[in-house]
Amino acid sequence: MQLYAVDAGLMGNHLPMHQGTIAKLSYYLSLQTSHSLQLIVQNNLQIMVAHMKAMQQLLTPQDSGYVSLPPVQQLPTIGAVSSETDYLIALDGRLNAVSMAKEDFSSAMGMHTPMARNIHIEMALQKVQIAEQYEQFLLNAGLSVHPYASxxxxxxxxxxxxxxxxxxxxxxxxxxxxxxxxxxxx
CATH class of the missing domain: 1.20.5 (Single alpha-helices involved in coiled-coils or other helix-helix interfaces)
Structure with a gap:
């Protein structure tokens, strides 16, 4: 696909971030954590790999096909934090997903190739879904990331x-x- 230079540059910045996050999520999967958290981390890892593949497809000049993302797996019931490790991984996972969602959306607004812009908006929305899964995991243990206002x-x-x-x-x-x-x- 023929991309504008700005689009290729933004994706060139995203790919190392995705690579680092994938390595971190793989490490988290090796730790002893609750089954529910393992499912969320696995879900996050699958989405991050899919996002890398989508960007690689967009960056391949000979590939002019439609780029799509698999849907985020909806987890039927999300358990609760059972250890400090669970808590720290869930906090980090949520923070990372929120940060990457903002980055993807901000980058999409600066992109000029319609397919690249649209896929990055979709990536941002998927990262919001992942952040919500971590948030629910924390809430189920009574650990709110955001306190209510009086x-x-x-x-x-x-x-x-x-x-x-x-x-x-x-x-x-x-x-x-x-x-x-x-x-x-x-």
Whole structure:
């Protein structure tokens, strides 16, 4: 497939990250962890290998075929953390999946080859699914990565932005945009 230079460059940066993550996930599979965590890590590993293969296919000049990704395996029930090792691997796995999802989406927005852009958006969405599996694993043990805000904090934020929105509406009418200064004399 003929790619724009920026697309090839972005994938050239992604491939070593994927290679390192695959090595780390392979190591995690060698450790004694819960069966549920093993399934999540295996799922993550399979997705990372599929993403590397997709990028290699995109980078192959003679290959003009459609590039696709296998779906993320949905795990029926996800157990809970049973050791500190489980906890640390799940935290790292979630953080890595979130980070790579952001990287894939950000890269996709800078890509110019439609198939490369679309496959990277799909990769980002798959990494979000993997992050959610790690998150569920942690939540099942009562370990929330994100604490809930109190009702008071939520109410204070609502009031703060309600006032800001009212102020903006009063100044600019009901959604009408003000004319840029350069056009006001025209």
């Amino acid at each position: 009702a008071e904090i939520q109410q204070a934020l609502t009031e703060q932005y309600r006032a800001a929105l009212a102020s903006l509406s009063a100044r600019h009418g009901s959604g009408a945009r003000p004319k840029p200064a350069a056009l006001q004399h025209a």
